[in-house]
Amino acid sequence: MPKIGRVNKKRLVFKKLKIQMKTRLNSSYPFNLDVTLCCGQTFRWDKRGEWWYGIVGQKAFKTRQISDGLEFENIDTDFVKDYFGLNYNLSKIYSKISKDEYIKRAVDAFYGLRILRQNPWECLISYICATYKNIKAIRQTLLNLAKKFGDKIRFDGYDFYTFPTAEKLAKAKVEELVDCGLGYRAKYVAETAKMVCKCGFKFESLRRLAYEKAREELLNFPGVGLKVADCVLLFSLGKFEAFPVDVWIKRVILRYYAKHFSDNFIQKISNKQSLSNAEYEKMNLFGRKYFGKYAGYAQEYLYHYERTKS
């Protein structure tokens, strides 16, 4: 094939992808782009002017919400619907999780927040890096990681960096990872990346497993405890019954749901900062039983509400 022909073909494809598209949002399927990207479930989005810029896979794209429509460029409609969870009937989910006045208030406050379907590999590494860090620091760490080990791509006049592959991170030196701001988590990331490469781990296979089984699998990775596993299951593998319990959810439980536990238990967990696995499981199980199969949705609303209230 002559070289000229190939170049022309590439250019044609590129042009086609750049075409701006719009998805009309149905009113029974509420959506709020800003809240969805700001609530702390994802760390690599940036708002520049009207547009949100994101990187997924090897591509950067941008999107914005205009009343009843979601506009996007450099990405296809099917991906957008899948990634932003637009195919789920959010109103129905609300009716299932709205068990009391408090959760109703949280839902009202962030009406249209959707759980994303992120890439499981990126999600796993992100949450290993996120342990015991604040969100700003998590963002910075993940940017450092992408700058050092990802590919630079250019879109719309800006530079972006793809999320590093498992192969790339498996080859990284622990010191290089430390330099990205990972601290003691560096060895967990290095080990996890090696394990994923070595056994050719297929994250998508976890989708077919029941929540408990899928969680057990994730717990095999170093740096992954119950909380991280629950986050990965919820934010990337469609396990909406997962109910991650972090310090904020613990506070919510102490303040608003204490009556669902024994006085003894409440006393115990309010007097110390970290949770044992047994204590975690108790609160996790409460969340799943009380809110039902979309407990993870309830969790995200409660989490964001508690964090932003003050």
Added chain:
DNA sequence: CAAGTGCCTTTATC
């Protein structure tokens, strides 16, 4: 501005 506290916790050890 210094110093203290807290962060979407996990792991190691006793």
Added chain:
DNA sequence: AGATAAAGGCACT
């Protein structure tokens, strides 16, 4: 089993 400590470093007060 259950308690306790240690582990980057940044952000916020």
